[in-house]
Amino acid sequence: xxxxxxxxxxxxxxxxxxxxxxxxxxxxxxxxxxxxxxxxxxxxxxxxxxxxxxxxxxxxxxxxxxxxxxxxxxxxxxxxxxxxxxxxxxxxxxxxxxxxxxxxxxxxxxxxxxxxxxxxxxxxxxxxxxxxxxxxxxxxxxxxxxxxxxxxxxxxxxxxxxxxxxxxxxxxxxxxxxxxxxxxxxxxxxxxxxxxxxxxxxxxxxxxxxxxxxxxxxxxxxxxxxxxxxxxxxxxxxxxxxxxxxxxxxxxxxxxxxxxxxxxxxxxxxxxxxxxxxxxxxxxxxxxxxxxxxxxxxxxxxxxxxxxxxxxxxxxxxxxxxxxxxxxxxxxxxxxxxxxxxxxxxxxxxxxxxxxxxxxxxxxxxxxxxxxxxxxxxxxxxxxxxxxxxxxxxxxxxxx
Numbered sequence: 190x191x192x193x194x195x196x197x198x199x200x201x202x203x204x205x206x207x208x209x210x211x212x213x214x215x216x217x218x219x220x221x222x223x224x225x226x227x228x229x230x231x232x233x234x235x236x237x238x239x240x241x242x243x244x245x246x247x248x249x250x251x252x253x254x255x256x257x258x259x260x261x262x263x264x265x266x267x268x269x270x271x272x273x274x275x276x277x278x279x280x281x282x283x284x285x286x287x288x289x290x291x292x293x294x295x296x297x298x299x300x301x302x303x304x305x306x307x308x309x310x311x312x313x314x315x316x317x318x319x320x321x322x323x324x325x326x327x328x329x330x331x332x333x334x335x336x337x338x339x340x341x342x343x344x345x346x347x348x349x350x351x352x353x354x355x356x357x358x359x360x361x362x363x364x365x366x367x368x369x370x371x372x373x374x375x376x377x378x379x380x381x382x383x384x385x386x387x388x389x390x391x392x393x394x395x396x397x398x399x400x401x402x403x404x405x406x407x408x409x410x411x412x413x414x415x416x417x418x419x420x421x422x423x424x425x426x427x428x429x430x431x432x433x434x435x436x437x438x439x440x441x442x443x444x445x446x447x448x449x450x451x452x453x454x455x456x457x458x459x460x461x462x463x464x465x466x467x468x469x470x471x472x473x474x475x476x477x478x479x480x481x482x483x484x485x486x487x488x489x490x491x492x493x494x495x496x497x498x499x500x501x502x503x504x505x506x507x508x509x510x511x512x513x514x515x516x517x518x519x520x521x522x523x524x525x526x527x528x529x530x531x532x533x534x535x536x537x538x539x540x541x542x543x544x545x546x547x548x549x550x551x552x553x554x555x556x557x558x559x560x561x562x563x564x565x566x567x568x569x570x571x572x573x574x575x576x577x578x579x580x581x582x583x584x585x586x587x588x589x
Contacts, residue, residue, distance in 0.1 A: 204336060204372070205371070205372075205375055207336075207337060207340075208336060208337065208339075208340035208371070208372035208375040208376055209340070209375045209376070209378070209379050210379070211326070211337045211338075211340040211341040211344065211372075211376060211379075212340045212341060212343055212344030212347075212355070212372075212375055212376025212377065212378065212379030212380050213344060213376075213379035213380065213382065213383050214341060214344065215322040215326065215340070215341035215342060215343070215344030215345050215376065215379075215380060216344035216345060216347040216348075216376075216379055216380025216381070216382070216383030216384055217344075217383040217387060218321070218322065218325070218345075219318040219321065219322055219344070219345035219347070219348060219380070219384075220347075220348070220383055220384045220386075220387035220388040221387060221388075222317075222318065222321060223314055223318065223348060223388045224387065224388050226303065226306050226307060226314065226317075227239060227388075229307045230306070230307060230309075230468075233254065233307060233309075234246060234309065234460075238468065238472070239472060240472065240476065241472035241473040241474070241475060241476040241477070241481070242476060242481065242482075243464035243465075244460055244464060246460070246461075247461075248457075248458070248461040251309075251457035251458070251460040251461045252454055252457035252458065253457070254308065254309070254457065255308055255309055255453035255454065255456045255457035255460070256450050256453040256454050256457060257453070258304050258305070258307070258308030258309075258453055259308070259447075259449040259450040259451070259452055259453025259454070259456075259507075259508070260447065260449070260450050260453070261304055262301055262304055262305065262308075262449040262453075262507045262508060263446055263447045263448070263449045263450055263507065265297055265300060265301050265304075266297075266301060266442070266449075266507055267446050269294065269297065270442075270443075271291075271293070271294045272294040272297035272298060272301065273298065273301060273507060273509050274298040274299070274301050274302035274305075274316055274317060274320060274509035274510065275298065275316065275320060275509075276316050276504070276509070276510075276511065276512070277315045277316045277319045277320075277358075277511055277513075278554075280316070280319050280320050280323050280342075281319070281342075281358060281359060283323075284323065284338065284339065284342065284359070292323075292324045292327050292328065295320070295324035295328075298320055298324075298509075299317065299320060299321055299324065301507075301509060302316060302317035302320065302509055302510055303317060305503065305508040305509055305510050306469075306510060308453065308456070308508070309456050309457070309460055309467050309468060310456060310467070310468075310503045310508040310510055311456070311466065311467050311468065311469075311470075311496055311499040311500050311502075311503050311515050312469060312500070312503055312504075312508065312509070312510025312511055312512070312514075312515060313469040313470075313471070313510060313511030313512060313513050313514030313515055314348065314469060314510070314511060314514070315345075315346070315348065315349075315511035315513055315514070316509065316510050316511040317510060317511070318345040318346075318348060319342055319345050319346070321345070322341050322342050322344070322345045323338065323341075323342050325341075326338040326341040326342065336372045337372070339359050339372050339373050339376065340355075340372040340373065340375060340376030340379075341376060342355070342359065342373075342376070343355025343356065343358070343359055343372070343373040343374070343375075343376035343377040343380060344376040344377065344379050344380030344383065345380060346358055346377060346380060347377060347379070347380025347381040347382070347383055347384040347385075348380075348384055348388070349561075349562060349565050349566065350381060350384060350385065350565055351377070351381065351561055351562075351564075351565035352374070352377045352378040352380075352381040353374065353377060353561050354377055354558070354561050354562065354565065355373040355374060355376050355377025355380065356373040356374035356377055357555060357557045357558040357561050358373070358555075358558055359373040410533075410534050410535045410536075410539075411535045411536060411539040411573070411574065412535075412577070413534060413535065414528075414531075414534050414535025414536070414539040414540050414543065414574070415535065415539050415540075415542070415543040415546075415571075415573065415574035415577040415578060416543070416577060416581060417527075417534075417543070418524055418527065418535075418539065418540045418541075418542070418543025418544045418546075418547065418574065418578055419543045419544070419546055419547040419550075419574075419577055419578035419579075419580070419581030419582060420547065420581060420585075421523065421524075421527065421543075421544050421547060422520055422523075422524075422543060422544035422545060422546060422547020422548040422549075422550070422551075422578050422581075422582065423547040423548070423550065423551055423578075423581060423582045423585050423586075424547075425497060425519070425520060425523065425544065425547070425548045425551075426516075426547065426548040426549075426550070426551025426552050426582070427551055428497065429497050429500065429501055429512075429516070429548075429552070430551065430552070432497075432498060432501040433501040433504060433505055436501060436502065436505035436506070437505050441505070441506055442506060442507055448506045448507060449506055449507035449508060451506075452502055452503060452506040452507070452508055453508075455499070455502065456499070456503075456508075459495070459499065463488075463491070463492050463495055465477070465482065465484070465489075465492040465493075465496065465522065466492045466495045466496040466499055467496075467499065468515075469510075469511075469514040469515055469518070470496070470514050470515045470517065470518025470519065471514045471518070471566075473518055474517070474518050474521060474566075477518075477521070477522060477525070478521075478525075478537070478541075486526055486529040486530060489522055489525060489526040489529070490522075490523065490526035490527075492522060493519045493520070493522035493523035493526060494519075494523070496515055496518065496519040496522070497516065497519045499515075500512050500515050500516060500519070512552065513549075513552075513562060513566075514566070516548055516549070516552060517545050517548075517549070517562075517563070517566050517567075519548075520541070520544040520545040520547075520548045520549075521541040521542075521544070521545060521567075523544050524537075524540035524541035524542070524543060524544035524545070525537060525540065525541055527540050527544070528540040528541070538570045538571035538574065539571055539573075539574040540574075541567075541570075541571060541574075542563070542567055542570060542571025542572070542573075542574040542575040542578065543571070543574040543575070543577060543578040543581075544578065545563050545567065545575060545578065546559070546563055546574065546575040546576065546577065546578020546579040546580075546581070546582065547578040547579070547581055547582045548578075548582075549562060549563055549578075549579065549582070550578065550579045550580075550581070550582025550583050550586065551582050551586065556579055556583055559579055560575070560576065560579060563575045563579070
């Protein structure tokens with residue numbers, strides 16, 4: 190007696206349940222790893238770093254530690270360029286391709302990404318987390334079930350504290366591919382729940398009071414500020430892209446194998462002299478907005494620009510990781526500095542969110558993903574300015 194095949198309703202229900210469980214597992218594992226990384230960061234650099242404040246370590250400590258991490262990264266990647274951790278966008282692109290993920294150097298990629306975060310690199314955790322779950326899922330299911338891999342990876346994106354990030358990131362612009370959208374959304378929901386229970390990363394500006402325009406003059410000023418901020422953010426994104434392209438053309442690691450050591454020395458000095466320019470920036474955003482950092486306007490602008498340069502330097506010299514968290518912090522700081530230069534035009538949130546929108550519009554190939562990321566990490570602050578910044582960036586991108 191043959192067993193009848195499951196009905197479409199049962200198949201959909203079973204697939205949805207499996208995607209939900211895979212996303213929850215991926216989100217939980219990523220949250221645990223994030224917690225371990227943050228704990229090690231606190232042990233190395235002091236508990237103040239976890240609160241977004243400057244480290245109290247002396248200059249010699251910063252130089253020796255960062256240079257030592259750079260040496261470890263150099264030895265790890267020497268003569269093995271494939272051992273460098275891919276960025277989140279690269280991992281997602283591999284997932285969309287028919288060949289699937291390439292996991293031969295998975296262990297080295299994950300080790301190098303973890304060292305870069307603990308070493309104080311100006312990097313976010315999203316690249317390490319997505320690669321970790323991608324490699325683990327690929328080896329568990331051996332590429333047989335791409336739905337489950339997509340769901341597990343989307344669960345890791347719960348670190349952005351938005352259930353829709355997974356679907357927006359994995360689907361990209363091709364919305365007709367429901368096999369990605371449905372499991373990715375379910376996995377994102379599960380990862381969102383897992384991260385809220387296991388890790389507070391991604392809280393952004395939670396608890397910061399909103400600043401609303403109250404009359405027609407303030408609305409007009411906020412609109413003008415958002416447009417100008419969007420232009421600045423777009424220029425920042427283009428600057429970062431060209432800076433990375435120029436560094437890539439130099440082939441620094443191919444010519445000098447210990448280039449990560451030199452980058453580590455620069456990071457160590459920055460930790461001591463310009464503490465806002467290092468680390469991912471997620472924990473630094475809230476105290477910066479609340480005024481816990483006593484920075485002059487010039488120092489604020491210089492730290493923001495230098496943070497953007499450090500992001501490109503790290504990514505192109507072996508210190509691999511994510512760029513979303515540090516770019517959002519640098520853009521926010523840049524917007525705050527511009528607001529201090531033009532306090533009569535718009536509010537603080539209009540400037541900060543507008544610059545974030547412009548920069549994300551350039552750095553991402555999906556306006557929806559930029560919108561979801563911006564709204565989530567800024568916790569809805571300056572939402573109108575964020576949308577205007579994204580629109581300005583999209584218009585300028587099409588002109589180019």
